[in-house]
Amino acid sequence: MAADTLFHRITDYANRADPYPLYAELRESGVTRQQDGSYLVGAYHEIAALLHDPRISSDRRNRTAADAAATCEEDLPVSFIAMDDPEHNRLRRLAMRPFGPPHTPGRIDAMHGEIARIADELIAGLRGKDRIDVVDDFAYPLPVTVICRLLGVPREDEPRFHAWTQEIIASFDPTPGEDLAERQRSGLESRRTMGRYLGELAEKRRGHPSDDMLSAFVNDEGPDGRLTQPEIMATSVLLLIAGHETTVNLITNGVLTLLRHPEELERLRRRPELMPRAVEELLRYEPPVQMLPQRSPLADIEVLGTTVPKGAPLILVLASGNRDPLRFRDPDRFDPTREDNRHLGFGSGVHSCFGAPLARLEVQLALTTLIRHLDNPRLVEDPPPYRRSPVLRGPRHLPIERDTTGT
Amino acid sequence: MSGDLRDGRIVIVGASLAGLRAAETLREKGFAGSLTLVGEDPRPPYDRPPLSKQVLLGRVPAEDTGLPLRRPVDAQWKLGVRATGLDPIEKRVLLANGEQLPFDRLLITTGTRARPWPNPAEAALDGVFTLRTSEDAGRIAERLDAGPRRVLVIGAGFTGSEIASACRERGLDVTVAERGPAPLVGALGGSFGALAAKLQRAHGVDLRCGVTVTALTGNGRLTGAELSDGSRIEADIAVVALGAIRNTEWLAESGLAAGPRGLACDAGCRAFNMYGIVTDDVFVAGDVARFPHPLFEYQLLSLEHWGNAVEQAEVAAHNMVSPGPLRRPHLAVPAFWSSQFGLNIKSVGVPTFSDQVVLAQGSPKEARLVAVYGYRGRVTAAVSVNQAKSLEYYQRLIETAAPFPPEPVGTDRPEPMTPVPSDVPDPAVLSHGPTVALTGHLPDRRLTLVRR
CATH class of the missing domain: 3.30.390.30 (FAD/NAD-linked reductase, C-terminal dimerisation domain)
Incomplete structure (x- = not known):
């Protein structure tokens, strides 16, 4: 079978602004082996089935060709996103204890006021500016501030963990190329540094409990015990990164999409109660996590008539599944009132997004607040410049102009 | 044809989950005729799963379990009145208040009721309950609030087990009497039941299996019970959780294939008559229906499942306003x-x-x-x-x-x-x-x- 170049084209930076025609091609072509040996799946029903399939591993150590990203060391284990049950289950449960139900059901709801205030403060800081970068001025600082408060990380340390985060994200970018091994090495180094940093923050709270998750990790003990120090490091690196990188993109993709559909923006401004459903549509239409690059089968499996061999990289292109006409009517239309919208924006199955309830609330509040204060907003550049990653896809900057009379 | 189907008179007997979802679906599919819902329970449709959980725990008041309306149904609601009969020739539903409701198409979603304690005198003792309606749940929750010394749960099916769980979570002493060898045996089999038994005991339930309650005792007010193994227990409250009875008695003279196991229908939710001939204007959905399922050798299944009530009601409603070739089968996996x-x-x-x-x-x-x-x-x-x-x-x-x-x-x-x-x-x-x-x-x- 001739190797396909589709994955190469999807990861090619030139196609970052609009990968959707390539996804359509992917759905047409079924499941094929790519040049680098990986297999891509882009059809909704197959992705959904694979996300629930216990034969699919998230642990890169199960790959035939293990890479640096799979490295697991005593002092810094991989995080639960890259593990399988039962270990994944234990760690995720322990991490969930201070975050959500059943142990802490009210946590996210209780953050409503604070998130709204953070959004208002950011908007207030933009007074008088008729040109805004949605990313730097709003979409980035908002979730960073929220996740810092939630975890208990000093906001002023942002420049430090921002640099580490960028290295780590680059290491998970599966774009084939010569620098992949190098990116994975420096990503690992950054994980280690960031893990130490967060581990120390947690350690300082031992015996001095405060109302944040790092404190809960060291001080609270449930029926399953508690996380070990290395597990705290790995878990909090994951939560800090996943807690803002994806949300930045969802907010920015949201603003971009609404500016491209001004009639919908106007409708949401008039009727903010439609926002929750609009955010679900954004998660379908422009999901911040475009694909899950780290799965592989534990046995030879058949997907759409193709055998994917045990240990091969299996890449689930969620953003393609979200546009599958076999699942969604008129899938390329942005319809904020869409019904029956079981998108794959948060994945599905045992690894479904840990922070989804927080992300939903943040983005609903962020977009509602922002569009309320934008008078006659206009895109300066369309498409805007994108970040490099094809996985966590979103604009690097989103410059817009607005009228400032009255604000 | 489909124009006619969008019009006319539809009556839905049974105004709980299945009835409500069917009404919504009928309107969604463009049914523009008159729609009447009849329900014996005086309360507008409410959700039952929380009744044995959050309501008993006191976290949600019984009256706060109302089902949200997904869309306006523009229906006439006849609540607090029971249907007593069906005249299939004249196509009328007879109500307990003497009223007669003519229909062009009928949907039956009368569901089930709690199986009562077989001895009426004992059942009438103050402190003896069944749990099916929100009123039941509210009354039991009130009694649990008062801090009874011991609660007796009769029957360890899902409802009985959930009641016992709520009692333990409240810190109340509870005895569960189960005639079978273990809890949940009827639904999940003995192997799973053994697990459930361990679980209940680990949570401090006084679980007695292989016994029946032979008498509830008291003088006006429940004081205890006698068990078939000769033992006696003291209890202020007994909840009888012996399963459900399908509400089909009102159909006894209707000529439909209705009996203690439900009202039989085809895969498209059309009711059968007693000769096994499918009717074209009477549909059935929810707990009261028994329908053939291809995954289970076309055996007639009766499901007391929330999800089945919703899915079957939607299929029934769709079929009520769709011509033959556009009708859908109800094939959802239970x-x-x-x-x-x-x-x-x-x-x-x-x-x-x-x-x-x-x-x-x-x-x-x-x-x-x-x-x-x-x-x-x-x-x-x-x-x-x-x-x-x-x-x-x-x-x-x-x-x-x-x-x-x-x-x-x-x-x-x-x-x-x-x-x-x-x-x-x-x-x-x-x-x-x-x-x-x-x-x-x-x-x-x-x-x-x-x-x-």
Whole structure:
């Protein structure tokens, strides 16, 4: 079978602004082996089935060709996103204890006021500016501030963990190329540094409990015990990164999409109660996590008539599944009132997004607040410049102009 | 044709979950005629799953369980009035208040009611309850608030087990008396039941299996009970959880195929008459329906499942306003859930349609598992404990009649996987309340006529 170049084209930076025609091609072509040996799946029903399939591993150590990203060391284990049950289950449960139900059901709801205030403060800081970068001025600082408060990380340390985060994200970018091994090495180094940093923050709270998750990790003990120090490091690196990188993109993709559909923006401004459903549509239409690059089968499996061999990289292109006409009517239309919208924006199955309830609330509040204060907003550049990653896809900057009379 | 179907008079008898969802679907599909809903319960449609959970725990008031309206239904509501008969020739529903409702098409969603305690004098004792309506739940919750010395739960099916769980969570002493060998046996079989028994005892339930309650005692007010093993217990409250009775008595003279096991219908929710001839203007959905399912050898299934009420009502409503070729079958794989003793239990398929069961995923010690059921070498059901996200995979195995025992897969499973008998009780001797009843022939026996 001739190797396909589709994955190469999807990861090619030139196609970052609009990968959707390539996804359509992917759905047409079924499941094929790519040049680098990986297999891509882009059809909704197959992705959904694979996300629930216990034969699919998230642990890169199960790959035939293990890479640096799979490295697991005593002092810094991989995080639960890259593990399988039962270990994944234990760690995720322990991490969930201070975050959500059943142990802490009210946590996210209780953050409503604070998130709204953070959004208002950011908007207030933009007074008088008729040109805004949605990313730097709003979409980035908002979730960073929220996740810092939630975890208990000093906001002023942002420049430090921002640099580490960028290295780590680059290491998970599966774009084939010569620098992949190098990116994975420096990503690992950054994980280690960031893990130490967060581990120390947690350690300082031992015996001095405060109302944040790092404190809960060291001080609270449930029926399953508690996380070990290395597990705290790995878990909090994951939560800090996943807690803002994806949300930045969802907010920015949201603003971009609404500016491209001004009639919908106007409708949401008039009727903010439609926002929750609009955010679900954004998660379908422009999901911040475009694909899950780290799965592989534990046995030879058949997907759409193709055998994917045990240990091969299996890449689930969620953003393609979200546009599958076999699942969604008129899938390329942005319809904020869409019904029956079981998108794959948060994945599905045992690894479904840990922070989804927080992300939903943040983005609903962020977009509602922002569009309320934008008078006659206009895109300066369309498409805007994108970040490099094809996985966590979103604009690097989103410059817009607005009228400032009255604000 | 389809223009006519969008018009006319539709009556829905039974104004709970299935009736409401059907009404919404009818309007969604463009039905523009007159719509009437009849319900015996005076309250507008409410959700029942919380009644044995959050309401008993006192977290949600019983009256706050109303079902949200997904869209306006523009219907005439006749609540607090019971349907007493059906005249299929004149096409009228007869009501207890003497009123007659003419219809062009009828949907029957009368559901079930709690099986009462068989001795009326004992049932009338103050402190003896059944749990089916929100009023029941509110009254029991009130009594639990008062801090009874001991609660007796009669029957350890899902409802009984959830009641016991709520009592323990409130710190109340509770005795559960179960006629079968273990809790949940009727729905999940003996192997799973043994697990459930351990769980209940670990949570401090005084669980007595293989016994029946022979008498409830008291003088106006319940003071205790006598058990078939000669023991007596003291209790201020007894909740009778002996399963449900299908509300079909009002159809006795209707000529429809209605009986204690429900009202039989075809895959498109059209009711059969007593000769097995399908009607074209009477439809049925929800707990009261028994319908053939191809995955289970076309046996007639009666399901007391929330999800089935919704799905079947939507199919019935669609078919009521669609011409023949556009009608849809009701083929959803049965599914239900329960929460008790801190565990989330979820089931897909029909566990009672099985001869063997195997632990396929997780670990009972960690109270986290998937058990897969099979019948004659194919997968027919799967039940998860705190592993609900794993069930979709097994649902696919059920849908494709995959071989049983299933191939060992994944990283989270016992080694080796050894199937054991599922130990499902014979439906002919069902004591009470399986949430799925196979109402056709037994999987491994010839059909025999049962006379009541």
